[in-house]
Amino acid sequence: MFKRDAAVKPANAQPVVPAASTNQSTVPVQPAVPHWQNARDVVNIGKSVVIKGELNGSEDLTVEGRVEGMIDLREHVLTIGANGNIKAEVLAKSVIVLGTVTGNITASDKVEIRDGGSVDGDIISPRVAISEGARFRGSVDMQKKAAKPIQPSSASAQPKAAQQPPHSVGQQPDNPIAATAAAH
Numbered sequence: 001m002f003k004r005d006a007a008v009k010p011a012n013a014q015p016v017v018p019a020a021s022t023n024q025s026t027v028p029v030q031p032a033v034p035h036w037q038n039a040r041d042v043v044n045i046g047k048s049v050v051i052k053g054e055l056n057g058s059e060d061l062t063v064e065g066r067v068e069g070m071i072d073l074r075e076h077v078l079t080i081g082a083n084g085n086i087k088a089e090v091l092a093k094s095v096i097v098l099g100t101v102t103g104n105i106t107a108s109d110k111v112e113i114r115d116g117g118s119v120d121g122d123i124i125s126p127r128v129a130i131s132e133g134a135r136f137r138g139s140v141d142m143q144k145k146a147a148k149p150i151q152p153s154s155a156s157a158q159p160k161a162a163q164q165p166p167h168s169v170g171q172q173p174d175n176p177i178a179a180t181a182a183a184h
Helices: 176-183
Strands: 042-045 050-056 060-063 066-080 085-097 100-102 105-113 118-120 128-130 135-137
Parallel strands (some): 066 085, 100 118, 105 128, 118 135
């Protein structure tokens, strides 16, 4: 596993290796960390790739090819590129559509259909953005995550009926309307 040095060096500074003799000049050394490790992990599916079946993973995904079946990236971002063609049920944290999706999309964070993107299916997400020039046919459900039920903090917050003790069999209720109705 990679550990960072305690001292942070400026990004534009290049380390130099001391010369073996006084006649040689200094030679810059390339950083030990590849550039792709600095960014968030993203997997790309190219234009010529066709996947049929279930696709799930634990990384962000960009699809430029074709996927048929199901895509499950519940904690990650799915981007359907301009050449992407998806015929699948989609579950992801966020979905960005630049290509074509045929199927329902469920996102826990947001769904964006950008200019040139097309979705033919239902969307369930708390946030939905459809750009001018995008195409959408289906329904949108923007319900937020299920809220926790509110618990009353005191007896005064409870309804009156809940505060009164239950009536015994044969005993008349304290409510005069109910008592009148029971007497007749």
